Every structure is written in structure tokens, then in C-alpha cells.
Amino acid sequence: MGVSECDPVRKALLNDLDGGFAELFNSHRGLVFSTALRLTGNWADAEDLTAEAFLRAYRALAGYDQDRLAALQPRAWVVTIVMNLWRNCARHKSRKPPPALLDEPPERQDTAEGVEETAARHETGDELGRLLAELPDDQRAAVVLRHVVDLPVSEIADVLKIPQGTVKSHISRGLKRLRTAGGVR
Amino acid sequence: MTNDPLLAGLAALATDAPEGLYDRIAARWVRVPGPIGELSVAFTDHGVSYVHRGEGFAGAFRERFGRPLVAADRPPAGLLPALRTGRASGLELDLRGLSDFQRDVLEAARTIPRGEVRPYAWIAAVIGRPKAVRAVGTALGHNPVPLLIPCHRVTRSDGLAGDYVFGAAAKEEVLGGEGLDLGRMRDLAGRKEFYLASDTTGVVCFPTCHNARRITRAHRHGFRTLAQAREAGYRPCKSCRPAA
Numbered sequence: 001m002g003v004s005e006c007d008p009v010r011k012a013l014l015n016d017l018d019g020g021f022a023e024l025f026n027s028h029r030g031l032v033f034s035t036a037l038r039l040t041g042n043w044a045d046a047e048d049l050t051a052e053a054f055l056r057a058y059r060a061l062a063g064y065d066q067d068r069l070a071a072l073q074p075r076a077w078v079v080t081i082v083m084n085l086w087r088n089c090a091r092h093k094s095r096k097p098p099p100a101l102l103d104e105p106p107e108r109q110d111t112a113e114g115v116e117e118t119a120a121r122h123e124t125g126d127e128l129g130r131l132l133a134e135l136p137d138d139q140r141a142a143v144v145l146r147h148v149v150d151l152p153v154s155e156i157a158d159v160l161k162i163p164q165g166t167v168k169s170h171i172s173r174g175l176k177r178l179r180t181a182g183g184v185r
Numbered sequence: 186m187t188n189d190p191l192l193a194g195l196a197a198l199a200t201d202a203p204e205g206l207y208d209r210i211a212a213r214w215v216r217v218p219g220p221i222g223e224l225s226v227a228f229t230d231h232g233v234s235y236v237h238r239g240e241g242f243a244g245a246f247r248e249r250f251g252r253p254l255v256a257a258d259r260p261p262a263g264l265l266p267a268l269r270t271g272r273a274s275g276l277e278l279d280l281r282g283l284s285d286f287q288r289d290v291l292e293a294a295r296t297i298p299r300g301e302v303r304p305y306a307w308i309a310a311v312i313g314r315p316k317a318v319r320a321v322g323t324a325l326g327h328n329p330v331p332l333l334i335p336c337h338r339v340t341r342s343d344g345l346a347g348d349y350v351f352g353a354a355a356k357e358e359v360l361g362g363e364g365l366d367l368g369r370m371r372d373l374a375g376r377k378e379f380y381l382a383s384d385t386t387g388v389v390c391f392p393t394c395h396n397a398r399r400i401t402r403a404h405r406h407g408f409r410t411l412a413q414a415r416e417a418g419y420r421p422c423k424s425c426r427p428a429a
Binding site for chain 2: 017018021022025029030031032033034037040043047048051054055058059062085128129132143147148149150175178179
């Protein structure tokens with residue numbers, strides 16, 4: 001699939017904003033949520049980030065004219081919104097003082113996350129998820145976009161606004177770190 | 186496909202978005218019968234957020250809330266009885282996005298029972314902002330959920346219904362439908378009787394209070410101000426709280 005001439009989401013958006021937006025959400029919700037989950041490292045923040053990103057997408061789309069919509073690459077565009085939001089709130093969080101002097105944060109009681117989801121999270125790649133969370137932001141973003149949600153390198157370069165070569169080097173450094181960290185344990 | 190366990194593990198981290206996430210983004214909407222014709226009503230996972238009458242619902246909603254709308258299969262629980270009976274105090278409302286002042290005004294208006302009215306100044310007094318009478322009018326004029334929060338039950342002290350989100354005529358129609366006698370209100374206002382007292386109970390009320398409506402003519406005394414009523418030995422009613 002990817003950025004074909006007649007992206008169904010773009011076609012739907014040109015037709016009708018609310019219907020097109022539903023199409024955008026349904027086509028990319030898994031991709032956006034998975035990205036958000038692996039960037040933020042927890043379920044509740046990922047839900048917040050996903051909801052906020054789609055809401056911003058909607059508000060932006062409401063102001064776009066037909067030409068702008070006709071040129072839109074919906075998938076790359078919505079991922080760009082997620083990445084920008086995440087960077088802004090990560091920057092925001094880093095300004096706050098560290099919350100506690102504990103080595104490990106306490107397991108948070110999450111009302112948004114059901115028992116099954118918690119169980120699933122702990123089973124599927126909890127360890128790998130934790131290793132991912134320890135990567136520097138650049139490398140984590142590149143690895144998540146390339147290998148978790150399977151975007152092509154060219155699209156990642158567009159989203160992160162860096163050259164393709166840089167994307168590739170972030171990915172390979174990230175993977176190397178993951179292998180080393182995973183092997184040591 | 187890859188044989189690399191790390192890449193396979195990363196690919197396995199992809200997941201679908203949780204159920205119900207769309208309800209945090211979009212609002213649902215229904216068209217329902219109301220006391221003054223058909224209404225369009227939008228609601229979110231927090232409650233009813235918008236009540237609109239006439240054309241242009243979707244555009245007005247988008248302008249005001251910046252959220253997509255999805256048609257709902259059925260109205261939220263409690264909406265139809267609330268509109269039918271004019272009693273909506275149990276209905277969940279989504280008032281996010283309003284200022285604290287607006288919310289206070291609307292919460293105060295919400296306490297006015299069906300068939301009764303209060304002056305704008307009363308709302309201002311109840312929320313502890315006695316001088317903000319005009320701002321109260323503005324806040325009521327921007328009530329996102331008219332009828333469910335009965336801003337129509339706040340009226341001018343001269344006996345006229347006053348402005349309304351759906352227009353002054355609609356306000357009179359709704360109040361009439363709730364059993365309010367607007368002609369009587371105007372007569373009383375014409376005689377400058379803004380408070381009614383009973384010499385059997387010694388209590389003074391707003392004229393539309395259910396306690397005031399029970400006073401028989403022989404025992405009824407009208408007052409222009411609450412101070413005059415108090416001077417005459419009457420205490421303010423605890424239901425309609427004219428001294429709030």
C-alpha cells in the first residue's frame with residue numbers, strides 16, 4: 001500500500017470531513033496507537049497521545065482547503081502529528097523535577113487499562129518494550145517507526161524531517177543497542 | 186518475513202488501538218423530539234455536550250467543539266425523559282471547555298424547578314458574584330445544553346421572559362409549556378410586586394415558588410424588595426431562597 005495515487009483516506013476526506021476522518025482513524029489507529037505506546041512506554045499515556053493526535057488532526061483538517069487535502073499524505077501526516085506531540089510533551093516532562101528517588105517507578109494503578117490488557121502487556125514483549133524505552137529518543141523513534149509499525153525509511157525521513165541516511169543510522173545504532181542490552185541479560 | 190528474533194519481537198509489539206478510543210475523539214449525535222420541536226443533540230463519553238434547534242447543527246458543533254460527529258444508534262440514557270418532563274438533574278452532562286464562571290452559572294440555573302423562574306440577579310447572588318448580572322446573562326446565552334440546563338427559567342424582573350439561546354418567543358413557549366403563567370408575572374411586575382409573602386406562614390418567596398403559589402388572596406402580600414418584606418417581619422423562603 002503506502003502512498004498510492006488514490007489513497008482511500010484522502011479520497012474520503014475530499015468527499016466529507018467527518019466521514020473521511022473516520023476513515024483516517026480506522027485506517028491508521030493501530031499504527032498511531034502502537035507508535036504512541038512504544039514511545040511513551042505506558043498504556044494510559046499512549047491513549048492520551050493517540051486521542052490528542054487525532055483530535056489535532058481533525059482540527060487541522062477542518063481548516064484545509066481542497067488543494068491542501070488533495071496533496072495530503074494521510075499516513076505520514078498523522079504520524080508526524082504524533083511525533084511532534086510526543087516530542088513536545090517529552091520536553092515538557094523533562095523540565096519537571098524527577099518525581100521520586102526510587103530505582104524503579106511503582107507499578108501504576110491504571111483505570112484505563114483492564115486486567116487483560118495489563119496481562120497482555122506483561123506477556124508480549126514487556127522486556128523488549130522496556131529495552132526500547134531505554135534507547136535515546138532519536139533511535140527509539142526510528143526503530144519504532146521502521147520495525148514496530150513497518151513504515152518505509154523514506155516515509156520515516158519525511159516524518160522526522162531528517163535525511164534517509166540518518167534514519168538508517170539511527171535504526172542500526174538502535175538495533176545494535178537492543179541486541180547488546182538483550183544479550184547481556 | 187524475518188528470521189531475526191529481535192526484528193520479529195519488535196514487529197510483535199504492534200497492537201490495535203483499544204476499543205472505545207474513538208469515543209474520546211468524536212461525539213455522537215441523535216435527533217430527538219423536544220418541547221419546542223425537533224432537536225439535534227451531541228454527546229460524548231462524559232455526557233450530553235450540545236443541544237441545537239433548527240438548521241446548521243453539524244457546522245455549529247464543529248465550530249464550537251472542533252470534534253467529529255458520528256450518528257448514534259440511540260439517544261443517551263435519560264435524555265428523552267429529561268426533555269419530556271423538564272427534569273434533567275440526573276442526566277450526565279459534558280461541560281468541559283467552559284470556564285469556572287460559566288459552569289457555576291449553569292449549575293445554579295440547573296437547580297430551578299420546572300414551572301418556576303428566577304431573576305438574573307438571583308443567579309449572580311447564588312454564585313457569590315452579585316455584581317456580575319450581565320455576565321450571568323451572557324453565560325446563560327452561551328449555554329451549550331439549553332432545556333437540559335434550564336436557562337429559560339431565568340427571566341427578567343420586569344416580567345418579560347428575556348433573551349434566549351433559541352429566541353425570546355421560544356423561551357415563552359417553553360415556559361408556558363411548563364405551566365408558568367407569564368401574564369400573571371407581568372401583572373405582578375406591573376404592580377412592582379417582585380416578592381410574595383404569606384401572613385399565615387410568615388414566609389416571603391419569589392412569585393413562582395411552589396410555596397408562593399399556594400398563598401390565598403386574603404393572606405398574600407406583595408413586596409417590591411426583600412428588605413421591605415423583612416422589615417414587615419417575613420423571613421425568606423428556604424426553597425426558592427430569595428435571600429441567596
